[in-house]
Amino acid sequence: MEKIVILGSTGSIGCNALEVIKIHKEKYKVFALTANKNVDLLTQQCVDFEPEFVIALNQDANQQLKKNLLALNIKTIVLDDEKSLDWLASHKDTATVISAIVGAAGLMPTMAAANSGKKILLANKETLVMAGELFVKAVKKSNAILIPIDSEHNAILQVLPQSKKMNYKSNGIRKILLTASGGPFRTFSKEELKHVTPKEALKHPNWLMGKKITIDSATMMNKGLEIIEACWLFDIPACDIEVVIHPQSIIHSLVEYIDGSTLAQMGNPDMRTPIAYALSHPERIESGVSGLDLIKTKRLDFEAPDLDKFPCLGLAYKALLMGQSAPTILNAANEVAVDAFLVESITFNQIAELIEYCMSAMKPQPLDSIEIVLEVDSKTRQLALSWINSHNLTS
CATH class of the missing domain: 3.40.50.720 (NAD(P)-binding Rossmann-like Domain)
Known part of the structure; x- marks a missing residue:
């Protein structure tokens, strides 16, 4: 057992x-x-x-x-x-x-x-x-x-050749396509995003998740973090990872191969599916999730992400290009920003502003030990809190 x-x-x-x-x-x-x-x-x-x-x-x-x-x-x-x-x-x-x-x-x-x-x-x-x-x-x-266990990365694992390791170079992959629902504000204008509230941001259209990840989904930072995660999991460069908005959350991610084939993992949006697959991998076990009703689903829509409205996604790509401690800075600043937004100390749009500020103010450095990772994390949080105090809506 x-x-x-x-x-x-x-x-x-x-x-x-x-x-x-x-x-x-x-x-x-x-x-x-x-x-x-x-x-x-x-x-x-x-x-x-x-x-x-x-x-x-x-x-x-x-x-x-x-x-x-x-x-x-x-x-x-x-x-x-x-x-x-x-x-x-x-x-x-x-x-x-x-x-x-x-x-x-x-x-x-x-x-x-x-x-x-x-x-x-x-x-x-x-x-x-x-x-x-x-x-x-x-x-x-x-x-x-x-x-x-993330539904997107688990989906990629499911459509990779099971006889090989999770490795981009040896599997004939052209690119990975990470799907994103677009969150609750996908159709909002930039002007409308200035006024959204934590209560509105916590209403995800497809998934029931914790507060932090739900806010990350609303800003699309969650997808940015998943891009960084995918690079390490599958040994793939950021330039070969594409984000596709898919409002129905039925296709959980796709892999495009060099022969022109694109394989997708589909299913109802329920985290028990990837968890069951992860537990039993490479076998499959009952998860308690019902099968996908294609007739009821009727349609699958796709669109490109709007980096102008959702700059957090672009900041994640930027952190990858900067390398070294930049993703650590990105993550710490984001966690502080999300907490501040939830208590209405900053606005929704200021989440990205704060992250960008921290990434600009702190010079990336090599991460040679966990102690250095924790030090960078701590310093970033201090810097982020200082920025919030100077921009606090309630002060």
Whole structure:
């Protein structure tokens, strides 16, 4: 039986992963669950799956979790130290780690899993954006297995030749096409985008996701981060990655080959599909998702992204061209900007302004260690907060 650690079990990816695992309890055993502060849901997950270990990173939530499990006579051990994430991700008794923590917080435990040679089901795209070269080196050195859960990268994996590694050069690929829904503001004008609210931005037309990734989808930064992620996952240059707006979110991505063939992975927009494929790769298992009804779907639309309205996408390409620590700066500035937008300290359009400012103000440098990655991340956040304080709408 395959023992699994889920980093970020109360988020969208974690909950969907548990739904798939529930169908296949004879194959998979939840070894550990981690979350931030959703103590009620985390308690219920412990009741349902009886993991050996659990931790809520928020101290108050963790204390309440202990009380809850004691009252319910659940034998799961509640850990206290934040370093427990790294310990769980590298634990000798587990084979698979689902990295579903949102943002830079997922970097260190995911690196720990890579250094320990685990099978890593990666939803935390920030690990590759912040420290792609270091992470890929760690995966190769330890013979870890890296399988993307993002629907787009998982789709690419599904249409690559299964007899070969995830490698652009050896698979006869001409280019990769990443599809994007366009988010809730696809048809908005630049003028209309000046006035959108967090509440409007959190209404994604196709997917139910956490706040951060939903805002990233609205700005199209999510697709920018996925471009950077794809470069590292598939060893492909940015110039051979094309973004295509596909409002229905039925085609999850495509691969164009040198013989003129273009292969696409299609399905209903449901994260249980890529999670099930990642868990069982290269085999397939039941996910609980219904098949695609082509008659009901009726049509598939495509259009080019508007980089003028959604400059975050262009900033991601720019960060790739700049190289070194530029993607790390991009990611840190974006995380700070999204948090500020959600509390209405800055406007929707100022998200891109802030990111561009940080990328211009900070000179890219080589990322020779995780310590340098974390230092760049910290300095960028400080710079971004300073910019926000000088532009704060509520001040």
